[in-house]
Amino acid sequence: MNDRRLAVNRLRERLPVDGAALDRFLGRHGAPIIEGERATFLFRGDADEVRVRHRVVGLPDPLPMKRLPETDLWVATTALPAGSRVEYQLETRRGEHYERFNDPLNPRVAHSPMGSSSVCAATGYEVPDWVNHDPEARPGELVEDTLHSKALRREQPVKLYLPARYNPALRYPLLVVHDGTDYLDYAAMKTVLDNLIHRLDVAPLVAAFVPPRDRLREYPNHAPHARFIARELVPTLAQRLPLVDAPEARCLMGSSFGGIASLSTAVRYPGLFGSLFLQSASLVFTDIGTDHGGGPAFDPVVKFVNRYRAKPTRPVERIFMSCGTYEPLITPNRSMVPVFRGAGITVNYVEARDGHNWEDWRDRLREGLSWLFPGPQKFVYE
């Protein structure tokens, strides 16, 4: 699309305009304005400087906005390929005072443990229909449980998902989810499981949603954590619930550091789990030296991944990996695919034009879960 035809450029040609005209413009177009593969961010108000803050690799961050002459409307236009989904905030500077906030002109917001962000969805991006509550889908049940963990030396809460029509006479595969509470709160995972099982896309399964306590310590290759998962959680659940007793029916899942926790647990207990579901896993490594740029929290991660890359093993049969193309972890994730494959693991790797966030991870759930736990769709002919 020609820049000259962007709505904001048409507005620019009409300048000067009064406040009422700006109101009409914003009312007509909303914000951000998506036109073809261009996104125009808007802010209205007095400030010395306004910027779009995002973490999209490839675009300038911060993205400076410019004020349209003789107005209080600030504007920045950037490329946004079809299918993209970007989370952002606006930042104003008034003198020495900086303020960051969600875009007041954009009602679309995504939530995470760190707070919320505004969402900019490009042409072609749609929230999958299976992430919303489907009244026809019979709901599974979430059961609060607590395990006493000797390994972690504490009581460890676990939320267990039992699928609709759960029947103790049957047997179910087990999915262990790191950052379990966040997956439930920010990736709508209970709703997603209900819907995908209802649609026969995913086999009825039991999921154990496990929250960490000290995530940055417990998730990067931490022996007590791995011992808790492998030697305490899995056997206890196998005793209490009708689970399929086979590695193929056990999967570890996690995003970011939770991905490292999944991989490192599997590496410590090879053959116990058949598959991994890694979302934007923090697979940071160095080829030379120790300067990985991730800060001290990544030191144990890099140490673990470097060691694994030097001597790759095959702790599981299959890995489903997803990563956002706009996040800094895209390069390490891409780099690890041939490493895993070279070790003899079947890898299904997908990318999305998205970032390091919960809605990206939510949107990949159908593809990952239906590959790891295929539903009975092929068996049902109504």
Add this chain to the structure above:
Amino acid sequence: MRTVLLGPQRFMTTAGTALRSLGVEGPVATINAGWEEREDVVDELDQVIGGEARHLRLHHRMFDVIEKDPAFASAAMTFRDRHDALLSLYRLRLQHALDGVYAVQRRVREAQAAAYGALDDAIEVVRHVDNWYAGQLKTLYAELDAASPIDASGVIGWHRGEIAALLGESAAVVLTGGHVGTLLRALRLFAIEIPDELPVVAWSAGAMALTERVVLFHDFGPQGASEAEVFDRGLGRVKGLVVLPHARRRLRLDDRDRCAVMARRFTDQHCVLLDDGTALELDDAGGLPSGARILGIDGAIHDLSETLR
């Protein structure tokens, strides 16, 4: 022997008409185990049958057996595990064999030549894998029977007696759609044999269960197209047919290369499409009526009368 195969009944209900066309007088036995836990939700089914129904409740009975006969339950679980492991290997081998077929198919088309019979030979490899799987499954069934002789189970025998009595007083049998795996397991456990003289109306999964070889398929799953796979033997009342319910919604029928491979893979049988509104009454010899739609080895859909001309 009167048998009517119907397309899915969800959007277009033809089962009532089919039953009436058979001139059935008397109770109708229903087998809807494929509905699984919804087996007892039969209001609509009763309405379609329009008379007295004898619901055999095979799914319900299956769970009764599992609950009351721990030896069978344990053997059945072991069988399920082994069957799952076998299926997993079968799918792996099948995928590689079919990848080979498609690769040869592309080359043959490009070369515009028969290419030394490479395509036929590649498809023969797929048939070999199908047969290997069927043979292994037969062995698994033999092991299951040896581990838990069904004749020795009082509870299974009791159910079989009841079912035989219900079937004995029925004037026809209806098999509904649903989960074809569950349906086949129930039919096998209770050794259901439908007497030749009893008319049968069956749709979707029910129609598949009547055949000799049940083939699973779905090209539009969340992972995209998956290969059709042989699953199990059916009752064998219907011979020489691979039944494809919901074909239009479940198969990439516009992909002629893919359809051609399917038709050639099961070339000894007709791959017959059962879409909405389809009603096929088999002739006395069990043959398809004129007008039945089948997949040709050219990958196109053919009307059977057109094929015969």
